[in-house]
Structures are given as structure tokens and as C-alpha cells.
Amino acid sequence: MTNFFEKSDLSRNEAENIISDTLQKCDDGELYLENSKSESILLDDNKIKNSSYSSDLGFGFRAISGEIVAYSHSNEISKDSLKQSSENLKSTLKSVKGNYNHEIPKSNKKYYDNINPIEQKSLNEKIKILNDVNKYIRSKNNNVKQVTANFLGEQKSIEIIRSGGESLSDIRPLIRFNVSVMLEKNGRKETGVYGIGGRQSYDSYLKEDNWKNVCDEALRIASVNLESKPAPAGEMKVVLGPGWPAILIHEAVGHGLEGDFNRKKTSAFHNLMGQKVASEGVTIVDDGTIDNRRGSLTIDDEGTPTEKTVLIENGILKNFMQDRLNARLMNTRSTGSGRRENYRHIVLPRMRNTMMLSGKQTQDEMIKAVDKGIFAVSFGGGQVDITSGKFVFNCTEAYEIINGKIGSPIKGATLIGDGPSILKEVSMVGNDMMLDPGIGTCGKAGQGVPVGVAQPSILINKMTVGGTKL
Amino acid sequence: MVKDQVFLEKKASYCLDLAKKLGATEASVIVSNSISETVNFRNKKLDESNRSDNLSIDITTYVGKKKSSISSSNLLNENLNILLEKCIETTKNTPEDEFNSLPDRDLLAKEVKDLNLYDDTNLKNDHKIDYLKKLEASAAFNKKIINTESSFTQNKSNFILANSEGFCDGYKTSSFTASSVTVAKDENSMERDYEYSSKCHLEDLEDAEKLGKLAADQTIRKLSPKKIGSEKISIIFDKRIAKGMLSAFASAISSSAISRGTSFLKDKINQKIFADSINVFDKPDILKGLGSRSFDNEGVKTDTLKLVDNGILKNYLIDTYNGKKLSLKSNGRCGGASNLYFENGRMGYKDLLNSSSKSLYITETIGHGSNIVTGDYSVGATGFLVENGEFKYPINEITIAGNFKDMFQNITLANDLDFKYSTNSPTMMIEGMVVAGK
DSSP states (O other): OOOTTTTSSSOHHHHHHHHHHHHTTSSEEEEEEEEEEEEEEEEETTEEEEEEEEEEEEEEEEEEETTEEEEEEESOOSHHHHHHHHHHHHHHSTTOOOOOOOOOOOOOOOSSOOOOTTTTSOHHHHHHHHHHHHHHHHHHOTTEEEEEEEEEEEEEEEEEEETTSOEEEEEEEEEEEEEEEEEEETTEEEEEEEEEEESSOHHHHHTTTTHHHHHHHHHHHHHHHHTOBOOBEEEEEEEEOSSGGGHHHIIIIIGGGBHHHHHTTOSTTTTOTTSBOSOTTOOEEEESOSTTOTTOOSBOTTSOBOOEEEEEETTEEOOOBOOHHHHHHTTSOOOSOEEOSSTTSOOEEOOSEEEEOOOSBOHHHHHHTOSEEEEEEEEEEEEEOTTTOEEEEEEEEEEEEETTEEEEEEOOOEEEEEHHHHGGGEEEEBSOOEEOOSOEEEEETTEEEEEEEEEOOEEEEEEEEEOSBO | OOOOHHHHHHHHHHHHHHHHHTTOSEEEEEEEEEEEEEEEEETTEEEEEEEEEEEEEEEEEEETTEEEEEEESOOOHHHHHHHHHHHHHHHHHSOOOTTOOOOOGGGBOOSOOOOOOOOOOOOOHHHHHHHHHHHHHHHTOSTTEEEEEEEEEEEEEEEEEEETTSOEEOOEEEEEEEEEEEEEEOSSOEEEEEEEEEESSGGGSOOHHHHHHHHHHHHHTTSSOBOOOOEEEEEEEOHHHHHHHHHHHHHHTBHHHHHHTOOTTTTOTTSBOSOTTOOEEEOTTOTTOTTOOSBOTTSBBOOOEEEEETTEEOOOBOOHHHHHHHTOOOOSOTTOOSSEEEOOOSBOHHHHHHTSSEEEEEEEEESOOBOTTTOEEEEEEEEEEEETTEEEEEEEEEEEEEEHHHHHHTEEEBSOOOOSSSEEOOOEEEEEEEEEOO
């Protein structure tokens, strides 16, 4: 645990007094303290291109009255700095008369260990693996023109101090290992990217030369793309593979079910609670409680223990994801979804690990049911306009399906759909639910947070594929 | 108040001295402070206020041809001592790279021009609130607007860049940014759009009422959209989207993409990559320019570059490391382009709309569909169907696709360039792209 007051002229006791004094007539608020350490080691173009280390320390002070949020943050944990922040908050909330909500649920469950992954493996060991990755990939295929591999590791310690002095804390490890390969053949270049990660030590992911599997996968995707032909353009059936393609769920419905957009009635889902928004058999949960997953949290950034929140049950919309502010204003409870990128940012309701649960069909049955369409196995990023409900994502590995059979690979194309209606177009749900490999970062209002996704194979009756072949 | 030059310089020289003492052969450091104050309104009421005070230090140390870097937001000397020791230790354990080095001394900026990038005005939150009240009243005027969110941010920054070759300089910058996001609704759909204005000087900021009205008008006209069929069609890109083509171009000619071989424009220097009439400039010394700078992130002087001359690629954007690798001198583009723009075309905006009997006018794209390696482009889009120069109806849930290599050759530009962003394009038409819809 970081002692945030150890090297400061500000004592814990004084901080508690300033917090309680500032928040006394507010509805909610807290002091959030954060100390994070992170490293990045990058191999590129046959060389260790970059090794960097970063340490970040700061606080964010938040006061809420009614719907109004006042926030102030600084890098300096000192008496002057906290008092200055307190003055900023008070000057925004000039005449408040709220009732501070002291209630915050408790849980003893933890979903990851108190480790610092950076310290658990020496720099030389990490550099050796990156060099081995480079040699391994280049030895496997003569068309390799570029290999990029990197390690990202971090440990984030947080403490939340609420009015009255209640303190909640968490230590969050996170690592990621990523490999990117570019192949060139007959003047044509294509890339393949793959990565793994989560809230454990590097070795938990790399043991028994598991890094070779990551290299093989990146190489395989690049090789497939080298043979790809132009993607079709227009509406057609789409089969999505299991695992990472669930970013479709994340974009298409996840964001639209976040509490803030629904309180403000700017989400296409705001008036659909209790109604049928998906085909029967479609159940979607957002779960912060899976051990060691990238999107898991022991407590969220307001101190609320995370949970498994059922969003859509058998096609019916059941819950939104809530932080404390939006929960209070919508007369419900926080689902432990209040998150922020770091102390520089305010809390927003966010996703954790968003998952569509397994159904009964097999992927084979889905492919056989398609006369003309595409089979999408892996995606790059996605994006959604939550108001119109339109969302996109980019295929990084996809194939055409002709008369129930998988055909040639096709070039990366954007798929576009309509969030509120897409889940009604799901006509088969597979029995092969899979978690993604631990690589997702979700962006909202300029803040990136680590998330996970999962889904089985699914068949969507109608989506627009943005290729170039008419 | 942002930290002054004296404070930042003291921290920078402390780090450079310590790095030398600990065994670094060369070192560079950037110390910066930025203070921003934001007020947000929603539906004509105060929603959020946010004050942020960010200190940061970035240090790169070299031991011969070995290099490593650290960054921190904690500027206390005792923390810097620990970090620098760690940094030197890491540097010594990192393999050599023959191209690692500080910029050549003769390329470093000698004089820092005053580009008028700092406005001393300190706008109190009450005045930001007054601006937002006017803006929101104007944005919410039409009954079809059901939600408004607006924001005003004042930002003041200061920095010092110093290296062991004796370079030590920096300057203050400011920005004032107002934005408005509105949601409109009718019996068929709910749509969102926005408008914003960002300037170095407060006096240049867009009028509040005008900004609110623009946001509302742009949102309302999107209501009740249709989906069209898949076809090959001329596409007209609104200025706010057209500038994205230049951003993709800038990443493709960055020296890192070129030296790594991961750009579709590799080996295209002195070749025709755009239509004949196209000229592209990167001009760092525009007074009050949003992308203006006196030197790049390494202290290298920056001159205006004509990147594309009558369709022919003339320059890459080069930093020290990748320059050395490519046997080229840095042209002061570590950190990318500055004020990047297409020179005006010859056609008026109306003439451009009129130039095909049927075209698609794109006002927003979503998705990350630009592939710099292959040049493939495919994104989700919303916009309007234009027939004989007239906006007929709004369009959404379509994608547009092509390849930059072809798209660049088929660009026609209007003559309506202005400098609203740091990267700017006139309204742009590209022929021969594919729309996927129904």
C-alpha cells in the first residue's frame, strides 16, 4: 500500500478534515489518490527501440451536489494544493444543501494479487524474450519484413477517502504482451497483430514458451491477409467467430447501456428498459469479477465492489451500468461500474468484461446456413454513435461464405450496423463462448480504460459490409 | 498561474547535471506545466467544473549508443534522484543502437521567434458561464433540440526543453476552446452533432450564439435519415472530414513509417502521388497558429516545407533517429506536422457541389478504417445526398471505401480553405469511391 502522506507536509488527519469540511453539504464526493508505475519495452526493426519507465502520482478531489460535479486535480500532494482544490470546488458549488450519502457496500473478495509485475521479471529477461520473438518469427517465414513486439507493465495503487474519513484502497497489476508482423510478397504488404495480457505477472502468460503461440498467431493472420481479395460491399449475412469479435457487443449495445447516456436520454436505449431488444436466447452480462481479467476490478474507482451485472436476459433489457452519481439520480444503486483512466479524470459509468453467454448451436451450423455472406474472425477497433445507435468495427481477419462453405480471405473492411436492432437480427447463438486474449482498451470522453469481452459464435441475418467490390 | 521559466529551467538543469554525474554521455529533458479550467453546461444548467494542474518531466539518457527514458509527474528532487538512477541503470542494460543520438548541433534552433501563441487573459469561471449561457440558449432555441451539452476550456501551458548539447528553450502557449454537442429528435430518429471553436487568443473565439446555432442547425438537418444502395459515386468531404485525409497522409510520410517500411508511400519521393493540381504545405510559423511551434520536440529548427508540389511528393516528415537511419537530415518534424494544409483549389464550393449530377456529402465518419501499410480505407459514414448541387436528404448507416493511392489521384479541392484546426483542407471531392449501403 502506498502511504500517500508519508513525504507530504499534509497529514492524513488534516486531509480528512479538509475533505469532510468541503463535502459537508454535498450529496457525494471523495478524495481519490493514485500512484502508478509503468514500463514499456519495445522491439522494432531488429532492435530494442525503446525502454521507458514512468511514475505518476496525484490526487483528484470531487464534490457533487444534485447533478453538478466539481472536480480539481493536481500532482502535488500538499496542504496548499489540497486547500486550493477545496476552494475551487466550493466556488463552483456556491449554495449547496445536500445530504452526504455515506452508504458504500463492502466485500472481502479480491480478483487479483497484490503484485508489481514490473519488478517480478528483470529487464534483461524481458529483452531476451523480445529478441527471441524477433529471431523466431524471422526464421519461420522468408516474407517477414518487419517484427514489432512489446511489453507493457503497470502497477496502480489507489486510495479513496470519503467524508468522515472512511478509506478504501486497491492495488491493480496489469500487463500486456503484443506482437505485430508485416509480410511482403510480390510487392504486396500485409500485417498481422496478436497479443495477450491481464492482471497477473508476465510469467503467468509467458510460461512454457507460450510467447511462441502469440508469434504464430500474428504470423498466421498476416499470411491469411496476404492472400485476401477485395471485400464485398452491401448488406449480407455475417457469422462472427467467438472471443474478441464480441467488441461488436461492446460497441453496438454496451455503450448505449451506460447509465449517464440513459439518465441524459441521449442513448438510443433510454426508453427500452424491460422491453425486448434482442432475439430470444441472447443474454449479455458485464462482469467485473472474473479472476485476473483485464477488465476486472476488486473495487471500482468510487470504492464500490464490482459485480456481475445482467444487462440483457434472454432478449429483455434488464439493467444499465451505473456509477454512484447516475445511480442516485436514476433512483437505483451503483453496479460498481464507476471508472476513470487516472486521477486526472472524472468518474464515468464504464464497461468491465462484457460478455454474451453461450447458446446451443455450433459454428458449423451457422456457416451452413449462409448462402452469401462473410465469416469475421478478428477485428481491429470499433466505434459507436450512441445517439443514432450506428456502430462500426474493422475486420482484420475475415472470409467470404458461399453456399454454406468458407471461401477466400477478404481484405479488411468496416462493418456497420444499428445498435438497438442488431441483436434482433441474431438468429443463432453458438455453444462456444470464449474470452478475448486480454488486449482491449475502451475510449470514452477522452479516457481509456482496460476492458474485456467474450462471446460465442453468432449468426447475424443482416449487416452492411463496407468493401469495395460491388 | 503556470510555473515560470525559471522554475522549469532549474528542474531541467538539475536533471541534466545529475544524469552526467551518474554516467550519462548525453541527455535531454522536457519539463512542462499545464493548467486548464473547464466549465460544462447541460440543458442550460451548470453540470461540471474541472480544474487540472499537470506537471510532468520526461528525461532521456544516453550511454554511448544506448538509450532509455523515464517520465514522472512528481518533480521533487528526491523522486528525481531515484528515477534518474533507475534510468541510467536501464540505459546501461539496453542494447546499443547505432542511430541513437541527440540532434546535430547545427540543426538546433538558434532563435525562438515570437509566434504570438500566448494570451495572458485569465477568464474567471463566471465569465465562462456567461458565454455558455448564451451558447446554450442559442443551441436549444429550436424545439427539435432535446439535449444540449456545452463546454468552455481555458488552458495555459509552459515548457522547457533542454539537452546536454547546451540547448535550453521553451515558451508559454494558451488555448481557449468552446464546444457544443446537441441532440435533436423527430418522429423517425434521434441524431447528434456538434460545433466547436479553439483559438490561442480569447478575442478570436467564435461568437457564442453563432456557435450554438451552428451546432443545432447541423444536428437538425440530420433528422429522418435514409439508407441508400451500394454503388460507385462521387464523394464530397466536408472540411472537418477532409482534413483526415491529410492526417493519414502525414502518418504515411513520417520518417518512422518510411524507415520501417510500413507505409504505402515508401520510396515515392519525387513521384506523383496526388492529382496534378494538389499542393501540400506544412508551415510552423503561422502567427497564433494552432499547430505553430518554434522548434520540434528535439529542439531542431523548423522551416516551412512544401510536402507536395503539383501532385509530386517532395519531403518526408523527419526526426533525428529515423533521419539517421534513412541517411537524411532531420527537418524538425519530431512530433509530426505543424500547421499542415492543402493549398486552395480553383473551384468554388457551390461549383464543387454542382460538378456531378449526384454525389454524397460526408459530414461525419466513424471507425478506425485507415490502413497506412496498404493504403486501404473503409469507414462508417453519415452525410447527405446531393443532386444537381442541392442537399436532398440525410443519409446514414453506410460505409465508404477505397484505397488512398487511388483516392489521392482523384482529389478535387474547392477554394474555401480556412485555419480552424491545426490540419486544414478545403472542401474535397473524390471520384470513384464505393459506398456500401442496402
